[in-house]
Amino acid sequence: MTTTLTLAAHPPFSLPAVIKSHGWIQLLPFAEDESAGGFRYIAHLDSGRVVTLRVQTAGDGVRVDVDTPLDAAERAQVAQAITWMLGLEQDFSAFYALARQEPKLAHVEARAQGRLLRSPTLFEDTVKTILTTNTAWGGTRRMVSALVAEFGAPLPDDPAQHAFPTPARLAATDDATLRDVARLGYRAPYVLALAQSVASGALDLEALQGTDLPTAELHKRLLAIKGVGRYAAASLLMLLGRYDFVPVDSWARTLVSREWHDGQPVGASEIEAAFADWGPWKGLAYWFWDWDHLSDA
DNA sequence: GGTAGACCTGGACGC
């Protein structure tokens, strides 16, 4: 027996657009399912069960298949998780109205761009974001894979596959293990401290999903997390649906430098200034800007 | 508020 859920999305919606919105699909326990045009995600449910969610386009939303019967609470959790992960309820009509006036963003509405693929929990997204800092993408993939393989709960039908580790599981490890086994390097104490504060209840990260806190306050709270600086905080704000900041990394500096500064070095202030007119949509304008002509940068 | 140096890893490169 299997379980199937059908979830509607606020139009316009494109599952491939969400999947390709950034690199998260390449990080375990996500896996792209190209034959179905969707993805798989190994979820560790509150009930303790570990299941594979198979997601593909269906009608104006998505269909979620699970290879096992789920009880009512588990079904509700899966529906809530997928709705959050894909931003099914997000409305970008205000952004699209502005984007129509800008040739470099004229494509976003037709492609249904705007949603960014999220993990089910802000804890997972925060750990992954910390692991994107000060390293190449290959390093991020390696560190996330190691964390999942070493500390994630195994899938019963295929124990070689694992869910993302829970805060409690990571909190139960130690700095040296995270350095030696997962090769997190100097990031190990950051991830450990985050896991411990979430597991102990000292930090309620998940309460920030859908919070109505002002963006400035949210920004402040994210920056208070060790290992989360300006770039990581801006990235996490984007995942939380707040686009007031541009995640300034070396790639952003390269793009903005070549687009508006004739290849001369630029800093965060120049990047923020380049998108200042986009107000609460700065981050999205940067993210979906048509940089194609700079792809060899 | 701004800046320099340390942090850690893996890849590129030269020998």
Add this chain to the structure above:
DNA sequence: GCGTCCAGGTCTACC
């Protein structure tokens, strides 16, 4: 195979 250099954000100490 080995050693060196470099890129990638954040933190801390210092001015």
